Amino acid sequence: MLSKLKKSPILKWFLRIFLGLFVLFILFFTSIYLGMWGEIPSKQELSELQQNKATQILSNDGKLIGKFYIFDRQPIQFEDLPKSLIEALIATEDVRFYEHNGIDNRSLARVFFKTILLQDESSGGGSTITLQLAKNIYGRKDYGALGIVVNKFQEGIMAKRIENIYSKEDILTLYFNTVPFSDNTYGIESASMKFFGKHVKDLAVEEAAVLVGMLKASHRYNPRIFPERSRLRRDVVLTQMEKYGYLTEKEKEKYIAKDLVLNYKNYSNKKGLAPYFREQIRKDLSNVLDTIKNKDGENYNIYRDGLIVHTTLDYKLQSVAEASMREHMANLQQQHEDSYGSRAPWLTNDAILKDAIQRSKAYKNLKEDGLSETEIMQELQKKKQMELFEYNGTVTRQASTIDSIKHYLKFLNSGLLSVDPKDGAVKAWVGGVDFRYFQYDHVSQSKRQVGSTFKPIVYTTAIDNGIEPCTYYSGRAVTYKDGWKPTNATSEEEDEDLNYSMKYALSHSMNTIAVKVLLDAGIPNVVEKAHQMGIESDLPEVPSIALGTAELNMKELTQAYTSFVNSGRPSTPYYITKIEDGAGNLLAEFKPSKTKEPAYSEETREIMVNMMQATVDEGTATRLRYTYGLNNDIAGKTGTTQNNKDGWFVGVTPNLVTVTWVGSDDHRIGFRNTRIGQGANSALPIFGKMMQKMNADEYFSSITSARFKQPSSEVAELLDCEPTKEDGFLKKLFGSKKDEPAEIDMDQPVKEEKQKKKKGFFSRLFGGKKKDN
Template structure:
């Protein structure tokens, strides 16, 4: 043999070089195997694979509201992978998957010789599912010019170990749970929910083909950005399935004719359904997790540990609430801007604009660099392409920082909270018009003057302290000790000789009478009543509190109103019910917080409901009936604050309490006039549009078709009195001695009305009281 080689030197050198290269390859492979290029995972580590998992936020029906994640990944079991999805993967990525042991030796040798000898960096290919899984889990590192070879060999070793540890089906499961898709999405379940809004088990064959096709180049074949590319790639997957017998050619051709239809859902923190709510969940959950530790004694990580957070939010109601808000606010914004015209404060009020400029992060950053005011102003006037919010759609404009500040000053904002009054469970939560541009949450963070929505608390306190519901008060204006003279915004104040009972005064939201009722009841008693109903903010002990000059949170106002339909017990809004780990083990559970004591008697509860139903049927909220045609059983209260800064509406139905607010984020900007800014015009329509939508969907029948219990006969008798009475001639001539600070009770039918002199001098004559 040696002699033969000596006679053929070329053969000799070829063999020698081959042996040397083979030895070098073995040494090189050994160095990788022994961890010289980086430690490789052992069997024990592979058996306990841990990947970052997204924490899921679930609605009350189990629908996915959103996620918290570093990488958007949700694990799924093999049993939930549809067969056609697995077939599409094997036909496209690894047709011999069930035959090999994780490594395609021919492909591996091809990579080695073409990469090393021919310097062909594109000589890859033939990678098995197991090799791809190794890459998905451990990634690749930069080893310079031979990096691709080092990484390929490392993956080959890991792939072989994976095949020794896991069954083929388990490898398929791991693969689908780790493979990257477009839009920072990892794993088939997350991709299925993001692109088609359905679980993996529900994927149609052509949808599965789209996702599998994306694996070749996730960005290039992103169906959201490049739908035509994605469709053509889908068709390749379908033809591969036909080629390898998973489909007939006729079936493949029929599927190719179907359009590529997405139902895209973005679960990023700034977009998608209920972003304000999800942010509040994140804040609350972080506090909960600070008190818990996992089995390793470490704190849970909201972004990595795949927790499951179950909430009270109604998925479909939330969608309708957001639609109702945007529909109304887009039109209200137009009216708001048109009412100001060229005199808009966001255009003409230099002090206001300058205050906002100085409060901006950009201004503070430039100031910290030591720039002069002139230099700062020059920088802030430089224009650049900027994405700005408009109801018609996001736009990119060439504007300056100053332009941007003025632009956002013009926008009205909104808040909505709807809860189950029986337990306080939050059903819908809208913190603003768009979380991407307005991060401030008007449900959990904002406190605004509540206007006339505070009046029912005043009237409740009056009833609780013995005032007769048929008490009459004059609409006449009165000046109080501090020189304050409340007046009515409506024509009711035009005739000072008219007197109204409590029901009429509340339903028509008469300011002068509300203050008189408060003074007759006692400011301290009203504040005490508010506390009983769940108001936690400090309330000023001043007469103007009757008109809602106190600033309250939308959530605590909602809590107060739940007592009217929860047998007198207020229910604190809550939204998280359970927190589970990735395996479904309970970590924390939350229950409703119901007041221990009734805030008022059952009789007074029903009286107040009756009065607030009158607000809807014949008072300031009648447009619910006339404009929107709602026939639901509804009680409610509108609210408008001083100078039309805030508009409110509280809608009460037997199984839902919903509070809406509208106003400017900067309290210095109000509505131009009451016609636009009053709660009946600014805030009520959001509630009305929500109920319009709910009325059309049978799933909400339990809420929309619920009816208030009819009042008992004795209660009907208590309010059986004319809505108003006019002062007689002598009273109009001489005026009332009590100057309208005190109530005048309307006698029941069996009682005789007190005469003028009796009321004037306090003489008793046939008085049954």
């Protein structure tokens, strides 16, 4: 019988076919092994695995603020992996992980017979953790019809090499550092931080099961999008852990009974905490890293080299600042829109709208494509589904590009900068209301008129030059050369017969007196003092700078105010302390700027702090007391610019200086009236709300409980005078508006009366020195 089979032509043909297929298989495998289908990483290359790693931005207490990455990945060590996470992975993906050498032959046999021959899809796959690691690192290429076979063989070869190079612990670490999750997230640490807001070492068992469950199909089991589906998959993982002895049945049931609770943290450059600050960090890093070389002599890359950037930002304060800004701006925006009604400039001003349209990216693209003006406008008026920003949540609706431009023209914007006055360390940075839709940073990029927040610089110069704080100035408006006549917010009739101390005039932000003080101090002296205090922009030597017509950057204004609580020395804002590589090696370190010389005397500083405290206690910023109930030691200054274009507030406490600004991105659109647009209503509430939240949290006690040092007895005496004083009897009797000059030469100083409340009767009667009003 056997001899007949050997002579059988059918058997001969079968053997020949089998031998031929075997030879073809060997040749095919050899061609893959030799790299003819694509180079396979050598053992040397595999031993030096280097994956793109996200650069981390950390707050001053080490909390993650954000990341820069191509793929969101943060590497970790094996010691950081909780036991339950490893057990969940092995029970679900590769139960014989510790027994095979990269390829699980038993699993492959099961897949061949059950899945392929018997079509039993429940039998599972044959891919091991090591095979998945090879795929995660090098991906798969398209080789046409044979692609899946070629890729599988390549991964098998790599898996064998990986097992020969690395220990099982190393393989698990590499796997968890490279495995992809939902939302463009790579690596278990990034996934843990994104979905649960905690480091992987702190994951609970049921949370670890959620993340492992996502590996089967990262989008399908995304807990953010499909929570119920993700929970069911989590329960499968927990059941597998019980099946293979990692959990008892009681433990499994306990974890299955728990709700799926996320603490989602999106570290997108346009979302999350401090997006404007992070964008500034990105810009600065590009410049800094150009000067630093790695061990290979190449520049570091912020998107792939896993750098660690330590900053001065206070995570909690930044959160409080952003929340305060958003709460207030939502309310102010409604006031703004209601005040204009149907006559809003973003709806009715053709010049503003036309200019906004022509500056839009959509218009410029169509123009470059050669379309005529008529064709461009037709395209821009076409409706489409569009996502639009609103404070109560983004809305999606049918709108044209022109509708969108009108929509965004109506929005006010805001900026906030808080620094430690002792060294300039930035503690909070809010560049706008929402980085996704308004990417212009009003902290670092914007220059606006600063209004009355410039007045303390004027008064500082005057006092430092010997003008006493109890010098009295008439509140009467004066016409200067070229017909310029600054007035106060109150009526001229109410002010004209009174004389005001400098303290009262500053705290009540009297424009008429600010200009007179400027001229007495000398415009060149004020400009010089401003530069000594940290103002870097060029200042026009004109009387209107007393009212803040100069356009300044928020950082330089903040710098100037730090001098009031830093012994007269301005502190330059800084925000990066050091940069490290992924292993913690120091690459660059940054210190506060060297201490500058005092810009003015200690006596002047004490006087100015006292005068700005009066702004809060009895002047234009009193709503901090009666509306927000703040009892903290606060000095400050409100500011409102011409035609209500900008609102400002500077809040000064012993350990924190905060500047807030509110206005429209389009300079031509201001507030409808001063009631809404004044700094006390538009910008001050952001600071007020922020301080309220800080007062409620013991964490901020070093700021909220700080007290200003009491002024010396000499300074107290200099400040000891009545806020207002009427003209003397003879002045009232013989003085007249007719005697007032039509113009005052701005090159000549204004001689004002220096008078204290403790002067004698005849001094009060005759009014002392003659005044030019």
